[in-house]
Amino acid sequence: MKEKKRIVVIGGGTGTYTVLSGLKKHEVELSAVVSMADDGGSSRILREEFGVLPPGSVRPALVALSNAEKSVADLFSFRFSNGSLKEHNIGNLLLTALAQNLGSFEKAIEEAGKILNIKGRVIPSTLENVRLMAELENGEVIKGETNIDIPAHDGNLKIEKIWLEPTCKANPKAVEAILEADAIVIGPGDLFTSIIPNFLVDGISEACSKTKAKKIYVCNIMTKFGETSGFSSKDFLNTIEKYLKDGIQYMLVNTKTPLPERIKTYEKEQAEFVVYAPEDFKDSSITIVEKDLLRPNGFIRHDSDVLAQSIMNILK
Numbered sequence: 001m002k003e004k005k006r007i008v009v010i011g012g013g014t015g016t017y018t019v020l021s022g023l024k025k026h027e028v029e030l031s032a033v034v035s036m037a038d039d040g041g042s043s044r045i046l047r048e049e050f051g052v053l054p055p056g057s058v059r060p061a062l063v064a065l066s067n068a069e070k071s072v073a074d075l076f077s078f079r080f081s082n083g084s085l086k087e088h089n090i091g092n093l094l095l096t097a098l099a100q101n102l103g104s105f106e107k108a109i110e111e112a113g114k115i116l117n118i119k120g121r122v123i124p125s126t127l128e129n130v131r132l133m134a135e136l137e138n139g140e141v142i143k144g145e146t147n148i149d150i151p152a153h154d155g156n157l158k159i160e161k162i163w164l165e166p167t168c169k170a171n172p173k174a175v176e177a178i179l180e181a182d183a184i185v186i187g188p189g190d191l192f193t194s195i196i197p198n199f200l201v202d203g204i205s206e207a208c209s210k211t212k213a214k215k216i217y218v219c220n221i222m223t224k225f226g227e228t229s230g231f232s233s234k235d236f237l238n239t240i241e242k243y244l245k246d247g248i249q250y251m252l253v254n255t256k257t258p259l260p261e262r263i264k265t266y267e268k269e270q271a272e273f274v275v276y277a278p279e280d281f282k283d284s285s286i287t288i289v290e291k292d293l294l295r296p297n298g299f300i301r302h303d304s305d306v307l308a309q310s311i312m313n314i315l316k
Helices: 013-023 041-050 055-064 070-077 090-102 105-116 145-149 172-180 191-199 204-210 233-243 260-264 304-315
Strands: 005-011 028-034 121-124 131-136 141-143 159-165 183-186 214-218 250-254 287-291
Touching: 005 013, 005 172, 005 191, 005 304, 013 028, 013 055, 013 191, 013 304, 028 055, 028 172, 041 055, 041 090, 055 070, 055 090, 055 105, 055 121, 070 090, 070 105, 090 105, 105 121, 121 172, 131 145, 131 191, 141 145, 145 191, 159 191, 172 204, 183 304, 191 204, 191 233, 214 233, 214 304, 233 250, 250 304, 287 304
Parallel strands: 005 028, 005 183, 028 121, 183 214, 214 250, 250 287
Antiparallel strands: 131 141, 131 159
């Protein structure tokens, strides 16, 4: 019997959800390494009150890998809109309760995975309590992931560098998964708040350097105000490579431009379509995989099935 390929997806949030949703339909062994820097909304409250790691980073990956009844997965994502539980997801509360009951956040993830009958594993990049910091081009320091994600400052200012406080060590399970992988998929997702925080953890970037896995970067389709305003696909790649000790080998880029009316809906968020210019990569050693990766309707996001098949083609 042919051994299944092992794929590690590094990131967090909606982007990781999209990749995992597509890949779980293939005969592969999946691991999601997710950032532990989330400190907004429900995660912030639960971190402060119960001392747990941010469940909001873990929940989308668990739901993406779920093979349980749709009603169970939907319940895990249900968010209260009012009352004392406003902002909380059922999944966040359940993970917190399991962590309290079992005495470990890792055990809580495992147990939640059983409830959702997940195909794969969800692994926190670190098991330590950390805070994300950013320095802007004007020298201003922003404290906390949510303050970078939802800027109260001038979101047009570029982020010069980000780091974690305090410094922290990698979760050994995350390192092991990376070293044993056949492919590492990085992104898509919020560049400075979902993806790069994983590489700021001592040991994650080093493991990516040592692994024999193919390293695949999935470039975003839209920019994020406060993080990547004005970024081209080359800007995304350059920023990733700044924090990853050993470079990307493959980059998946979307070639389909959404209809103007779809882009227009993002004007309020000050998000822009990411421009891909082939000439920007003429001197690059990276293999650029060009593909229409755009979801046909709704939010401007990657089509999870097309994206997954593109990743599988690289593995083959």
